[in-house]
Amino acid sequence: MIKSMTGFGMSEKYAGSAQVHSEIKSVNHRYFECTFNAPKPLLYLEDQVRKIVRSYVHRGSLSLFLSVAGSSAIASRVETNWDVVDQYIRAAKKIEQRSGLSISDANAFLQLPGVFSLREADNQSAKAIEPVILEAVHESCERLIRMREKEGAAMRLDLLQRVQTIHHAVAALEAFVPQIRTQYEQRLRSSVAAFLEKNQAIDEDRLMNEIALFINKTAIDEETTRLKSHLHQCSDLLSEDEQDPVGRRIDFLIQEMNREVNTIGSKGNHAEVTRFVVTIKNEIERLREQVQNIE
Numbered sequence: 001m002i003k004s005m006t007g008f009g010m011s012e013k014y015a016g017s018a019q020v021h022s023e024i025k026s027v028n029h030r031y032f033e034c035t036f037n038a039p040k041p042l043l044y045l046e047d048q049v050r051k052i053v054r055s056y057v058h059r060g061s062l063s064l065f066l067s068v069a070g071s072s073a074i075a076s077r078v079e080t081n082w083d084v085v086d087q088y089i090r091a092a093k094k095i096e097q098r099s100g101l102s103i104s105d106a107n108a109f110l111q112l113p114g115v116f117s118l119r120e121a122d123n124q125s126a127k128a129i130e131p132v133i134l135e136a137v138h139e140s141c142e143r144l145i146r147m148r149e150k151e152g153a154a155m156r157l158d159l160l161q162r163v164q165t166i167h168h169a170v171a172a173l174e175a176f177v178p179q180i181r182t183q184y185e186q187r188l189r190s191s192v193a194a195f196l197e198k199n200q201a202i203d204e205d206r207l208m209n210e211i212a213l214f215i216n217k218t219a220i221d222e223e224t225t226r227l228k229s230h231l232h233q234c235s236d237l238l239s240e241d242e243q244d245p246v247g248r249r250i251d252f253l254i255q256e257m258n259r260e261v262n263t264i265g266s267k268g269n270h271a272e273v274t275r276f277v278v279t280i281k282n283e284i285e286r287l288r289e290q291v292q293n294i295e
Contacts, residue, residue, distance in 0.1 A: 002159075002238060002246065003295040004151035005029065005060040009144030013136040015129040019069045022136035024053065024144050028293055029061035038066035041126045042133065049137055056141040058245045059295045064140075066133065068126070084114040148295070155290060156238055159250075162287045163234050166257075166280055170231070173264075173276040174224055180270050184218065220264045220273075227260040234287075247294035254288045 005028045013020045034053050036046045045066070053062060126133070230253045237246040237253075261284065265277040 001149055001240065001243065002152040002156040003145070003148040004155055004293055005148070005247070005295050006151060006293060007144045007148035009140040009142065009147065011136040011139035011143065013132045013139070015132040017070045018129050018132075020129065020133050020136045021067045021069070022064070022133070022140040024062060024064040024137075024140045026057065026060040026062040026144060026148070029059065032057065032059055032062075034062045034064065036064050036066075039068065042066050042068070044126075045130070045133065048134065052134065052137050053141060056145055057295070059247060064137070066137070068129070068133070080116060081114055088112055152294065155293060156240075159287060159290055159294075160235065160238055162283050162290070163231055163238070166283045166287070167228070167231055169276055169280045169283070170224055170227055173220075173273065173280075176272055176276070177220065180218075180268070180273065183270075218267050218269065220267055223260045223264045223267070227257055227264075230257045230260070245295045247291055250291045250294065251288070254284060254291060257284050 005026060008025045009023070011022045013022075032054065034050055034057075036043075036049055038045070049064060049066070053064060234250055234253050236242075237250055258281070261277055261280050265274065265281075268274070268277070
């Protein structure tokens with residue numbers, strides 16, 4: 001099935017009072033790339049999360065965000081260093097005794113260094129809700145895939161239409177080739193006749209050999225045959241039965257199609273051939289741009 005590389009998935013799960021939030025988004029990328037963002041107590045899950053994402057996605061740049069709310073298990077805690085506070089109080093009393101000044105405002109202690117410390121939760125505190133966290137990751141990935149498949153289905157129809165347009169253009173070009181050959185022969189005969197004396201006979205065999213050589217040099221049969229083969233392969237890859245990622249394979253076929261069309265353009269020294277080539281190249285370019293979005 002054709003999948004887009006653009007998508008988004010989100011999941012929320014509950015484990016007691018803890019609310020787990022998993023969010024993943026993906027954009028185009030030549031290879032697989034995944035960034036992981038989570039609170040410090042959840043960072044130990046990074047390898048497991050990456051493996052889960054990798055099991056769903058083969059290509060694209062992905063960002064996954066994890067958070068847990070309402071759980072004291074992984075929340076950072078502010079602790080009061082009472083030993084330090086007691087030392088400050090004793091020092092304050094001495095100041096009062098020696099100076100006569102009154103220091104009664106507790107707010108004065110809030111800005112003093114060492115009164116408070118921030119204690120981060122350790123990894124072990126998150127293990128109790130780890131199954132729920134990983135379940136949320138799976139669900140967000142599944143929703144991401146559904147979105148990528150939905151967009152991929154629409155892209156598949158567009159790609160098939162463009163492949164069909166190229167097929168028609170190639171068929172029209174092939175149908176026009178006999179006329180080109182006839183015109184080449186007529187032009188060559190006229191050119192040869194212009195250089196011959198009016199009463200001199202033309203060596204018909206030699207003339208036909210020259211025509212054959214000229215036509216062989218400008219023949220595009222092999223190129224159109226290979227081009228049609230590439231188009232058929234593209235159609236096969238875009239079939240609904242295809243399960244593996246196809247983006248890079250189609251991209252390779254597009255490069256080969258461009259190569260064949262460029263050769264046709266260089267060999268077909270004819271205005272009508274040039275028109276066909278421009279049409280085909282434009283459609284191939286649109287095909288290439290769209291394929292950049294496919295996994």
